[in-house]
Amino acid sequence: MDQRIHDHAEVLVDWSARIERGDDVVVAVAEDAHDLAVAVAEKLGERGANVVTTYMSSEVSRAYLQAHDGDFDADPAHELALYENADSVLFLGGGRNTAATADVPGKKQQAASKATTGIREARMETDWVSTVHPTRSLAQQAGMAYEEYQEFVYNAVLRDWEELAEQMAEMKDILDAGSEVRIVKEDTDLTMKIDDRVAVNSAASVAYDSHNLPSGEVFTAPYATEGTVFFDVPMTLSGKRVRNVHLTFEDGEVVDFSAESGEDALADILDTDEGARRLGELGIGMNRGIDRFTDSILFDEKMGDTVHLAVGRAYGSNFPEGHEDEANESAVHVDMITDMSDESRMEVDGDVVQRNGTFRWEDGFEG
């Protein structure tokens, strides 16, 4: 087996999930993530953790959802009990077809999602980490050759995470001290309040309240959003390609939207529930190891010189202790990305922090 798969497993188990002896771990294995599952199982065995492996198959989900009448039971007891008793959940993405659920009606997907809110909450209370094993399907989605894509993934994952965490601390300090963020670029002039919020230095480890591998972003939970924003980075939502989204906000809520393609999928998401029209996240991508867009949110949102906004659920980690329940609630959390590398700027309380892809503390910054 490729040594990089073993290295990936080690970063995941030790740096990201901080697995210790006796931990009860769920490993969710996508259809083509078998090799990573084997490497992860070896590490978990070494650490003396206890493992349940689940099969995370989009084709199995599609068959189930298509056949179901749509009246889903709320939080089935066996699945809820599994996650309520788990210490960690490791999601090993890597399917065979990113469009595997494209023909499942969005309303049915959202109904299934809503019915399992308690299960999702139980999972989020564990030390969960999401990663992906490079598959041909993901290479195709990224428009890359298979070996080229493997190189891309391992460049993003196998980093010096401690060093990156120090760089991101700069941005966290600025956001923690600030009250309002403004983003200005093509078709975009958006302001968001961020006072009384705690920015998270997302360094790909549960020790940093960071649950993605790779990571490399600083994120907070904005509110009182006003203005317009243009997302020029392509994405796939509910198995459908969505391009060139425009959103208009008033009083913190989406009041108008459009998409050049995939507008139906976007509409389904915004109609999920009340919280789906408010922002749950503002994230600033700072992982310079990710050097191109690949139509995968796990990577795209971490890329340096991008900003992403998520509609829907906010993370409790962005709120001061005791105020976690003020986080925006929703059954969805959908990220959309805008490129900040050119003709753009981000301001905090009127001071430019990033212009044309260069941060204030970097060489070449022009305030």
Added chain:
Amino acid sequence: MDQRIHDHAEVLVDWSARIERGDDVVVAVAEDAHDLAVAVAEKLGERGANVVTTYMSSEVSRAYLQAHDGDFDADPAHELALYENADSVLFLGGGRNTAATADVPGKKQQAASKATTGIREARMETDWVSTVHPTRSLAQQAGMAYEEYQEFVYNAVLRDWEELAEQMAEMKDILDAGSEVRIVKEDTDLTMKIDDRVAVNSAASVAYDSHNLPSGEVFTAPYATEGTVFFDVPMTLSGKRVRNVHLTFEDGEVVDFSAESGEDALADILDTDEGARRLGELGIGMNRGIDRFTDSILFDEKMGDTVHLAVGRAYGSNFPEGHEDEANESAVHVDMITDMSDESRMEVDGDVVQRNGTFRWEDGFEG
């Protein structure tokens, strides 16, 4: 998808597991059982059941066990909770290599098995059913071409189960009325007590206390076993080929054993615990749809004109109500098969019931 896969899923969900709306079902999916998992998920969606899919990978298990120091936690809480809260567990066998765990020391496998006794008991309290999806690995083990093996599996699975259940009722009546079974053939003269036991008409449905698909056997829980027995049907135990086993019993316990090959694997099993040296099952294969040995216990033990004996755990279903706790206890249940088609006879209380592969109620029977 092959229509036979959909038919297999329907027999499994409706005839075998009797799944109803709202049932909490665990579907355990082997490495290459994906297509059957998709078909089963569709049926479960139609029925309105709730599904958790687990990944039953021998390669993942091997990696975990090899790396672990062998001091296993007893019944990890998350796995136990999953099965304690499940109504049904459907095991979809069908791996890529029947020898995938061949290099894991038997003692470590047995230690892991012993540590999860409570989980296994919780699973056995559900309406569980075991079946297999025909894979190239299983075809190879059976010494058959892939398409030939598919035909073999579906011939065994897609039967008129109600009709077969009626034929097997004859044998159940004889065993329920009897006190002692004797088996005589080459190197074999074995007697077992069966009074105060209840024979199970194993018609591949939980409604018959039968948990294998295919099935087609009548089984009971013998005791006070005396004599010698020769198992001439080949088998694979713990990933190792085992051939021509001889066992000698005194006072119900194995006091001597040998095997032409795989004797180590046999020794590991018999040394698991005290119960591993006593019989947990006597089964009489009556599925005439299974027409050859394939080195898979699920099929071989159901074949007409065979008898199998299992060392280890007995099933509570073979005991009168309130006496289930008298069943032999063990962390293992390992079946071994002997061919009864030639130069052999089975007696119940001194009366010949089967001679040279023909039952008393069949044409050509010679008492």
